[in-house]
Amino acid sequence: MKEYFKVLTIAGSDSGxxxxxxxxxxxxxxxxxxxxSVITAVTVQNTLGVRAVHDVPPEIIxxxxxxxxxxxxxxxxxIGMLSKKExxxxxxxxxxxxxxxxxxxxxxxxxxxGHSLLKEDAVETIxxxxxxxxxxxxxxxxxxxxxxxxxxxxxxxxxxxxxxLSKIAGNSVLLKAGHFSDKILSDVFYNAETGQITRFDNERxxxxxxxxTGCTLSSAxxxxxxKGLSMECAVENAENYLHxxxxxxxxYKLGGGHGPVKHFWRFx
Numbered sequence: 001m002k003e004y005f006k007v008l009t010i011a012g013s014d015s016g017x018x019x020x021x022x023x024x025x026x027x028x029x030x031x032x033x034x035x036x037s038v039i040t041a042v043t044v045q046n047t048l049g050v051r052a053v054h055d056v057p058p059e060i061i062x063x064x065x066x067x068x069x070x071x072x073x074x075x076x077x078x079i080g081m082l083s084k085k086e087x088x089x090x091x092x093x094x095x096x097x098x099x100x101x102x103x104x105x106x107x108x109x110x111x112x113x114g115h116s117l118l119k120e121d122a123v124e125t126i127x128x129x130x131x132x133x134x135x136x137x138x139x140x141x142x143x144x145x146x147x148x149x150x151x152x153x154x155x156x157x158x159x160x161x162x163x164x165l166s167k168i169a170g171n172s173v174l175l176k177a178g179h180f181s182d183k184i185l186s187d188v189f190y191n192a193e194t195g196q197i198t199r200f201d202n203e204r205x206x207x208x209x210x211x212x213t214g215c216t217l218s219s220a221x222x223x224x225x226x227k228g229l230s231m232e233c234a235v236e237n238a239e240n241y242l243h244x245x246x247x248x249x250x251x252y253k254l255g256g257g258h259g260p261v262k263h264f265w266r267f268x
Contacts, residue, residue: 005228006034006072006073007075007077007078007223008036008074008078009024009028009078010061011078011108012053013043016260023219023260023263024037024219027219030266031220032223033223037064038061039061040080040082040091041087047211047255049257059090075102076225077222079130082118084118101135104135105126105130105131106137106214106218109123109143134171137172138174139176140179140214147169155177155180158188162190162197172189172191173192174221185203186200187202187239188200200239207249209250209254210246211260213246216245221238244266245262
């Protein structure tokens with residue numbers, strides 16, 4: 001019998017369908033893997049913003065993780081929205097005994113519309129409890145600034161900050177440049193396993209449809225790692241997948257705010 005390449009996504013839901021677990025499942029599927037999911041929070045949101053967040057009880061989060069891993073298993077894990085300390089602890093304690101090599105953490109802290117998605121005391125808990133389990137983190141500029149406690153004001157400094165954050169986190173870092181205003185945006189990948197730095201340069205896509213880009217990129221990365229690609233190749237493939245999803249999605253209109261990328265650009 002054949003076996004699927006499997007990815008477990010652990011994140012919040014998005015009722016608008018463009019980000020969170022909803023985006024994760026689409027990206028993982030589009031990149032050729034089977035997606036299982038753990039819901040950490042239910043968000044009330046659309047393209048205009050987040051209206052409310054309802055946290056799932058820690059025991060239900062743990063129960064979901066064990067239910068999936070004890071039966072289906074996984075080749076990689078993507079972790080997204082963890083809104084409070086208790087949620088972080090539930091995820092960390094549940095994952096630590098499974099010995100999963102490929103864990104991708106997207107440290108979701110603020111939504112595209114500016115809504116805070118992470119309580120302050122959860123940041124320290126993520127760094128202490130989750131970072132040791134994780135192979136790579138994928139922060140954007142504001143998230144990296146929060147983790148570093150420093151301002152990143154220019155793209156020319158991102159290599160230095162990616163390496164510095166890697167030393168703090170103890171894992172590899174893909175530092176995303178989407179918050180800069182330059183015409184060419186350079187995401188920086190610091191591979192903690194080799195000490196190598198790689199820049200991924202892409203021309204800025206002019207679009208309102210940028211909702212869920214971080215979720216999509218990290219999920220695609222988890223999918224390519226699940227398929228056995230090296231870190232370097234997995235990051236490159238994920239970068240290419242997201243850039244095309246942004247380009248193809250720019251032609252569509254959905255809602256009155258920030259629409260989604262086109263996850264299935266390869267197929268329709």
